[in-house]
Amino acid sequence: MIEVVAAAMNPGEIAIREGAFATMWPAHFPEGQGNDFAGYIAQVGKGVGRFEVGDQVVGYLPRAAQADFVLAPVSQVVPKPHELSWEQAAAITGVGATAWAAVEAIAPHEGDTVVIAGAAGGVGSIATQLVQLRGASVVGTASAENAEFLRGLGAEPMLYGEGLFERMKARIGPPVTALIDTVGRGNVDIALALGVSPGRINTLVDGGAIQRYGVRSEAQESTTPQEWELLARMAASGAFHVPIEQVYPLEQVRQAYIDVATRHGRGKRILRMRAD
Numbered sequence: 001m002i003e004v005v006a007a008a009m010n011p012g013e014i015a016i017r018e019g020a021f022a023t024m025w026p027a028h029f030p031e032g033q034g035n036d037f038a039g040y041i042a043q044v045g046k047g048v049g050r051f052e053v054g055d056q057v058v059g060y061l062p063r064a065a066q067a068d069f070v071l072a073p074v075s076q077v078v079p080k081p082h083e084l085s086w087e088q089a090a091a092i093t094g095v096g097a098t099a100w101a102a103v104e105a106i107a108p109h110e111g112d113t114v115v116i117a118g119a120a121g122g123v124g125s126i127a128t129q130l131v132q133l134r135g136a137s138v139v140g141t142a143s144a145e146n147a148e149f150l151r152g153l154g155a156e157p158m159l160y161g162e163g164l165f166e167r168m169k170a171r172i173g174p175p176v177t178a179l180i181d182t183v184g185r186g187n188v189d190i191a192l193a194l195g196v197s198p199g200r201i202n203t204l205v206d207g208g209a210i211q212r213y214g215v216r217s218e219a220q221e222s223t224t225p226q227e228w229e230l231l232a233r234m235a236a237s238g239a240f241h242v243p244i245e246q247v248y249p250l251e252q253v254r255q256a257y258i259d260v261a262t263r264h265g266r267g268k269r270i271l272r273m274r275a276d
């Protein structure tokens, strides 16, 4: 049993609640919300050797994490390094793991130029950093408001929307060799038209493109607790940073979901269950 300190807000849960994934992830009301969380072990079950009461952990429990207490199998929980803030820790097993899976899928290396569509978002802002840790360059699409933010993450910002293909084509610099798509809206088609091979495209959202072109679609679901633990340690050591857009107390969960639904912002929105 874990006493949750912070849990992340995710746009996918809005889609599930509205029935967009009814065949894959049906919603049965009333039901919980929130997947990725950080907190203290409050009780341990019989035979659990790895954790003790009071240990700090991060974990993943689909549509159950936004609660004062959660019950988790030991396989869904890994240690939280003390140096990592509760807010950043709460996002490790969700957007952190998703960014990790997407980056692993395209296997960036020195000399690569990777486009990240939606680079300022929860997944995109972490993927932007992980790609550069592997020696590749990043072109990140965002609104004009987030151009400076992306430069601060080491990426070359590119305005999304009308004329994106032409802007990508006219861009001065090495050709684009891979795409991580967190947005949809034709980004996969643009990458293919720029000559990127389907095996070096990973989309989180474009189901049609996966069917049509056989592009990849690795996400949170393909990661392991060992990878969550590694990511938590990397974030704690400062290898990458989880940008936080806003922290909300539990009483403001409704406003938090309204803000997430705008699909604009910088990094993660986090729900705080208790002070510390």
Ligand SMILES: NC(=O)c1ccc[n+]([C@@H]2O[C@H](COP(=O)([O-])OP(=O)(O)OC[C@H]3O[C@@H](n4cnc5c(N)ncnc54)[C@H](OP(=O)(O)O)[C@@H]3O)[C@@H](O)[C@H]2O)c1
Binding pocket: 010, 011, 012, 013, 094, 095, 098, 117, 118, 119, 120, 121, 122, 123, 124, 141, 142, 143, 144, 145, 146, 160, 161, 182, 183, 185, 204, 205, 219, 220, 221, 260, 263, 264, 265, 266, 267
């Ligand atoms: N299957 C999985 O395991 C999994 C896990 C996590 C996420 N996902 C999915 O991946 C997607 C991204 O998640 P997220 O948490 O990163 O989303 P998010 O944080 O809500 O993304 C918001 C960002 O998207 C940017 N954006 C909005 N419209 C855009 C456009 N047309 N082009 C480029 N950027 C645009 C915004 O930039 P501006 O503010 O500059 O407009 C903002 O920074 C979601 O659809 C989510 O459901 C799947």
